[in-house]
Amino acid sequence: MGNLVRKYNIPGPRYTSYPTVPYWNIDTFSGKAWKATIKRSFDESNATEGISLYIHLPFCEQMCTFCGCHKRITKRHEVEKPYISTLLKEWSLYCELFDTKPKIKELHLGGGTPTFFSPDHLKVLINGIFRFAEKAENYEFSFEGHPNNTTKTHLQMLFDLGFRRVSFGVQDYNDTVQKAIHRIQSFEKVRDVTEWSREIGFTSVGHDLIFGLPHQTLEHVKDTILKTKLLMPDRLAFYSYAHVPWLKGNGQRGYNDKDLPTAEEKRNQYESGKALLAEVGYHEIGMDHFALESDSLYIAMVSGKLHRNFMGYTASKTQLMIGLGVSSIGDSWYSFAQNVKSLEEYEHLVGNNIIPIYRGHILTDEDQFIRRHILNLMCRFESSWDQESENSELLEQILTRLREMEKDELVEISVNKVRVTEKGRPFIRNICMAFDVLLHRKAPETRLFSMTI
Ligand SMILES: C[S@@+](CC[C@H](N)C(=O)[O-])C[C@H]1O[C@@H](n2cnc3c(N)ncnc32)[C@H](O)[C@@H]1O
Numbered sequence: 001m002g003n004l005v006r007k008y009n010i011p012g013p014r015y016t017s018y019p020t021v022p023y024w025n026i027d028t029f030s031g032k033a034w035k036a037t038i039k040r041s042f043d044e045s046n047a048t049e050g051i052s053l054y055i056h057l058p059f060c061e062q063m064c065t066f067c068g069c070h071k072r073i074t075k076r077h078e079v080e081k082p083y084i085s086t087l088l089k090e091w092s093l094y095c096e097l098f099d100t101k102p103k104i105k106e107l108h109l110g111g112g113t114p115t116f117f118s119p120d121h122l123k124v125l126i127n128g129i130f131r132f133a134e135k136a137e138n139y140e141f142s143f144e145g146h147p148n149n150t151t152k153t154h155l156q157m158l159f160d161l162g163f164r165r166v167s168f169g170v171q172d173y174n175d176t177v178q179k180a181i182h183r184i185q186s187f188e189k190v191r192d193v194t195e196w197s198r199e200i201g202f203t204s205v206g207h208d209l210i211f212g213l214p215h216q217t218l219e220h221v222k223d224t225i226l227k228t229k230l231l232m233p234d235r236l237a238f239y240s241y242a243h244v245p246w247l248k249g250n251g252q253r254g255y256n257d258k259d260l261p262t263a264e265e266k267r268n269q270y271e272s273g274k275a276l277l278a279e280v281g282y283h284e285i286g287m288d289h290f291a292l293e294s295d296s297l298y299i300a301m302v303s304g305k306l307h308r309n310f311m312g313y314t315a316s317k318t319q320l321m322i323g324l325g326v327s328s329i330g331d332s333w334y335s336f337a338q339n340v341k342s343l344e345e346y347e348h349l350v351g352n353n354i355i356p357i358y359r360g361h362i363l364t365d366e367d368q369f370i371r372r373h374i375l376n377l378m379c380r381f382e383s384s385w386d387q388e389s390e391n392s393e394l395l396e397q398i399l400t401r402l403r404e405m406e407k408d409e410l411v412e413i414s415v416n417k418v419r420v421t422e423k424g425r426p427f428i429r430n431i432c433m434a435f436d437v438l439l440h441r442k443a444p445e446t447r448l449f450s451m452t453i
C-alpha cells in the first residue's frame, strides 16, 4: 500500500460537481441562462420528484483553525435577523420564476453554524420558506449542529418544523488535537446532544470525524472511534483533513505542515478507523461516509438511489438544487451557479432584487457524459458505457489512464465497464480523475485542490 500511496497522493478534486468549480467556463455563463435552466429543470421535475434547497448560515462564534468551510466569525447575534430577511428575499426572487409552488424534497441547513441562530429565528426562516412552498412526499430536512451551542430548544424547534436528521461536528476527542485546531469540545457535550436528539425523535443522528489533523496520531483516531462507538451515531462522515491554507478566509495557519501526519500515516488512520467501524456494523458509503443498515443513506446505497451533489451524499436525487445564502452553490442539472461570498455584497444584490450569483457554468454534452460516470463511480464504485459509441475517442483516452490503474489492481475493466476494487476504494478521487478530461486538457497553474489521500 505504501508505494501506491506515494504514487497516487496528488492534488485532486472531491467531485461534489463535475466540472469542478475551477473548471467552470464563466464566459458562456450568464444570469439569464441560469434563470432559464432553473425554470426548465423546475418544470421538468418539481411535480414528480420535488426540489432541494441548501441554505448557508455562515456565522460561527469562534474560528476552528482546521476549517475549510465558508464562514464569518462574530459574537454579534444582531446579524441573525437581517441575514434571515435577506435569505427569504432571495428565495422569493427564485419563486417568482415558477408558475406553481415548489415542493421541497430535501432541505439542508449548512454552515458555518446553523445553531448560531436562535431557535426562534430558525423558525422564522423555515416558516418564511414555506410561505411560498410546500413539503414533498417523504421529505428529508437536515441540519448541521455544533455540539457546543446546540440546545434542546433548537432540537425541539427544528423537529417540530419537520427536521429528522442532524449531523454534529465532532472531529477528534483528544485534547492536544482539539487545542491545535482551536476547538475544545468534550465527549459529554457530544453525548448530551446525541441523546437529546434521539429522545426528541430524530431518526438519523450523524457525527463528523476527521483523520489527518495536526498532531493527530493513530491512537487518537482509534480512541475517537472507540468513544464514537459508545454513542453509535446512525451515520458517520470520516473525512480526510483537507489542507488548503491558500484559500482566502481560512485559518489553517496556526500549525505547520510538519505538524500534520504523513500521507502514509493518514492512510493507516483511515484503514484502522474503517476496520474498527466495520466491527460494529458500519458500512462504507461511497467516499468518506459510513452508515448503519437502518440509516436512509445505507438503504439508498443498496437500492442504487444514492446521489451526490454540493451537499455531499444524499439519499434521493432531485434534478434541481437551489442554494441560498453567501457562497452557496446551486445545481439546475444543466448548469451550476455560485453566490457571492461577501456578506455585504450579498445583502446589496438581493436588496436590489438581483439573484446574487457571481459565477457559473452551463454543462456541455461532453460534461454531462463525464458527470454521469463520475457520479456512478462516487455512488456505486462502477460505471458502464453501453450506448455511447459517439464518445469513443474520449473513452479511449479515459481507458488509457484507467489501464495504468488496472495494473495496480485499483480497477477492473471489462468490455464496457469499469469497477473499483476493494483495494481501489481509497483512491476513488484518483479514479474519477481519469475521467476528468478538463483536468487533463489543462493542468491547474496554481494550487487548487487538497491532496487525494
Ligand atoms: C460546517 S461544519 C459543521 C457544523 C458546525 N459548524 C460544527 O463545526 O460543528 C461541516 C464539517 O465539515 C468538516 N470540515 C471542515 N473543514 C474541513 C477540512 N479542512 N477538512 C476536512 N473536513 C472539514 C468538519 O468535519 C465539519 O464538521
Ligand code: SF4
Binding pocket: 059, 060, 062, 063, 064, 067, 068, 069, 071, 111, 112, 113, 146, 169
Ligand atoms: S468547523 Fe464549524 S464551527 Fe468551526 S469554524 Fe468551521 S463551520 Fe465554524
